Amino acid sequence: MSPFTGLIIVETISPDTPIALRLAIGMCGRVACDLGARVYRPSSECDPLTGKPGADAILAFLDRGKRLRDADENDTATVELAADASSFATAAATRCLFTTFASAVDHAGEASEFTIMAVSGLLDLVGDPGREPLRLGGHQLSYSAGLSAFAGVAAALCRPDRTLPVTVRVNLADVAVWLNWKSAAVSALGEPAPGRPGRNSEWTVLRCADGWIALVYQEQDWSRLVDLVGETKALTDARFATGIGRRKNAAALADLLEPEFLKMNRAEIFEKARARRIPIGPVLAMDDLAVDPQYVERGVLTPSGDGDALVPVLPLRWNGVVPVLEAA
Numbered sequence: 001m002s003p004f005t006g007l008i009i010v011e012t013i014s015p016d017t018p019i020a021l022r023l024a025i026g027m028c029g030r031v032a033c034d035l036g037a038r039v040y041r042p043s044s045e046c047d048p049l050t051g052k053p054g055a056d057a058i059l060a061f062l063d064r065g066k067r068l069r070d071a072d073e074n075d076t077a078t079v080e081l082a083a084d085a086s087s088f089a090t091a092a093a094t095r096c097l098f099t100t101f102a103s104a105v106d107h108a109g110e111a112s113e114f115t116i117m118a119v120s121g122l123l124d125l126v127g128d129p130g131r132e133p134l135r136l137g138g139h140q141l142s143y144s145a146g147l148s149a150f151a152g153v154a155a156a157l158c159r160p161d162r163t164l165p166v167t168v169r170v171n172l173a174d175v176a177v178w179l180n181w182k183s184a185a186v187s188a189l190g191e192p193a194p195g196r197p198g199r200n201s202e203w204t205v206l207r208c209a210d211g212w213i214a215l216v217y218q219e220q221d222w223s224r225l226v227d228l229v230g231e232t233k234a235l236t237d238a239r240f241a242t243g244i245g246r247r248k249n250a251a252a253l254a255d256l257l258e259p260e261f262l263k264m265n266r267a268e269i270f271e272k273a274r275a276r277r278i279p280i281g282p283v284l285a286m287d288d289l290a291v292d293p294q295y296v297e298r299g300v301l302t303p304s305g306d307g308d309a310l311v312p313v314l315p316l317r318w319n320g321v322v323p324v325l326e327a328a
Contacts (some may be wrong), residue, residue, distance in 0.1 A: 222243075
């Protein structure tokens with residue numbers, strides 16, 4: 001039996017619900033559904049994602065295994081939860097309220113997932129300082145808010161008396177600050193918060209013959225890294241003799257290493273790095289992930305309901321068994 005077997009969860013939104021909150025609600029319900037809950041999703045008439053570019057793929061992921069709830073005004077769940085269009089309820093005694101900010105007056109219309117990541121400092125960690133900020137791939141903030149909400153709902157379900165109502169509150173701004181916790185911690189110590197180092201990053205991505213690799217290594221890996229690319233006079237430069245020197249001259253070092261990696265493809269680099277126990281890894285595309293041995297072994301991707309695409313599933317085991325979705 002799955003841990004959430006017997007629980008009934010209702011996702012309630014409106015056409016005016018901000019997309020970022022709609023995604024967070026959907027992710028919270030998706031995890032619960034994977035763990036055995038019976039989850040009712042909103043109808044397309046109520047869904048702000050309806051008709052948006054890429055919505056079909058997103059909904060194939062978020063709605064997998066969920067049941068459709070129609071837009072009937074007399075629907076019991078709609079009546080019970082109509083007071084808040086951006087909410088998520090379970091067993092009628094636990095409610096999760098999603099907002100954009102923590103303040104009583106929510107400025108959802110004035111913010112987006114992108115702008116909240118900018119305000120929180122998250123976008124100051126990625127990309128090149130000489131270029132415009134880069135948006136993180138996918139919807140990482142919204143889905144993180146969904147995971148936070150699920151953790152709160154799961155904790156609420158563990159309370160001694162579940163007949164007493166409780167509200168779990170999650171807002172995107174707090175989640176963004178939580179994701180960027182290192183910057184907050186460093187600032188609290190009076191140090192400058194980290195920014196976008198670009199090519200000056202100690203760990204960076206470099207081009208290779210068939211794509212990109214993530215150059216990640218520790219101090220003790222340096223001699224093995226030099227062996228991997230082939231020792232050259234340039235790499236014996238005094239600037240790179242110590243870890244401090246390599247961090248200080250990271251851009252120059254990247255400029256020297258990249259031409260060597262361009263002579264090899266990702267698979268070659270990965271195998272050579274693994275043989276030397278260096279944590280260098282390939283930057284994988286979606287098609288690569290579908291056949292990645294670890295993904296295949298864990299069953300991370302599975303055919304969608306219509307079989308036309310692969311969608312992620314919860315890569316966890318419950319007592320050693322993958323939870324089985326209840327038939328919708």
